[in-house]
Amino acid sequence: MFVHQAIAILDSGVGGLTVAKEVMRQLPREKIIYFGDTARAPYGPRSPEQVRLFTEQIVDFLIQFNPKMVVIACNTATAAALDFIAAKLTIPVIGVIHPGARAAISATKTGHVGVIGTVGTIRSGAYPAALIELSPYIQVVSEACPDLVPLVEQGQFDTEHTKEVVRRSLHSMRQNDIDCLILGCTHYPFLRGAIREVMGPGVKLISSAEETAREISTVLYQKGQLSKGEKTPVHQFFCSGDVKMFQTIAWEWLDEEIQLTPIVWHVRRAAGDAV
Ligand code: I24
Ligand code: DGL
Numbered sequence: 001m002f003v004h005q006a007i008a009i010l011d012s013g014v015g016g017l018t019v020a021k022e023v024m025r026q027l028p029r030e031k032i033i034y035f036g037d038t039a040r041a042p043y044g045p046r047s048p049e050q051v052r053l054f055t056e057q058i059v060d061f062l063i064q065f066n067p068k069m070v071v072i073a074c075n076t077a078t079a080a081a082l083d084f085i086a087a088k089l090t091i092p093v094i095g096v097i098h099p100g101a102r103a104a105i106s107a108t109k110t111g112h113v114g115v116i117g118t119v120g121t122i123r124s125g126a127y128p129a130a131l132i133e134l135s136p137y138i139q140v141v142s143e144a145c146p147d148l149v150p151l152v153e154q155g156q157f158d159t160e161h162t163k164e165v166v167r168r169s170l171h172s173m174r175q176n177d178i179d180c181l182i183l184g185c186t187h188y189p190f191l192r193g194a195i196r197e198v199m200g201p202g203v204k205l206i207s208s209a210e211e212t213a214r215e216i217s218t219v220l221y222q223k224g225q226l227s228k229g230e231k232t233p234v235h236q237f238f239c240s241g242d243v244k245m246f247q248t249i250a251w252e253w254l255d256e257e258i259q260l261t262p263i264v265w266h267v268r269r270a271a272g273d274a275v
Pocket of ligand 2: 012015042075077185186
């Protein structure tokens with residue numbers, strides 16, 4: 001049987017393009033439908049209730065395309081909404097936390113693992129929960145690094161200022177004797193160089209994008225749902241905010257022109273809500 005259904009990927013903005021790119025590389029026959037909620041990004045500082053609501057709205061939008069799988073490519077949204085979304089749908093729902101946690105378990109020798117992410121991700125405790133579920137004796141230290149996303153979005157990957165901010169943000173990580181650090185945010189792999197410099201070569205750095213693409217591959221294979229299409233799929237992208245910004249970043253990152261459709265949300269906002 002030929003499976004023509006697409007993989008739906010969602011994120012708070014453009015960060016999930018790292019997962020989309022990995023899927024394109026590892027699974028070039030799969031069609032992707034991507035939604036970036038750029039109008040309401042960043043999700044990192046928002047409450048879990050709000051992130052859950054936003055994620056639900058995006059999934060309701062994406063489900064009209066009849067995808068074979070939903071991928072929550074944002075760590076903050078995975079932390080707040082994965083279980084909730086998975087319970088609502090009959091198709092597989094994959095987040096970025098479990099794949100990263102699994103990779104860390106297989107990479108650590110000492111069992112001392114560090115996790116960094118947004119305030120929402122770290123506050124949820126979703127990473128320690130995923131790690132301990134897989135391996136009960138693992139020791140986890142986690143720390144929110146809210147200053148790192150702005151650095152990436154300013155394109156400051158390797159400046160002196162970046163090194164200083166990274167050093168400050170990872171202070172508690174350096175005081176713990178970890179041998180493996182999960183970069184629990186879509187944006188942090190862009191700071192890999194600075195993070196490596198601060199943590200030293202003895203600490204393995206785990207990025208979720210590749211791990212998540214592998215998990216997508218495994219699940220689709222097990223379900224006999226890998227695409228058998230001969231032609232290169234035409235992916236579809238949607239964003240809720242500025243089209244030009246999304247297009248520029250997507251072009252630069254994916255190295256190809258994309259089909260992008262702007263979406264205007266018609267949702268009621270609570271009074272005083274800073275959307
Ligand atoms: N990287 C990200 N987001 C940006 C950016 C960037 N601008 C330059 N680069 N802007 O994400 C998003 C602006 N926000 C503002 C708040 O609302 C939502 C949008 C990480 C990259 C994801 C692929 C640097 C940059 C780039 C191209 C590729 C990679 C990269 F321009 F880091
Ligand atoms: N995509 C988010 C994450 O991985 C980072 C950006 C944001 O705060 O929205 O947690």
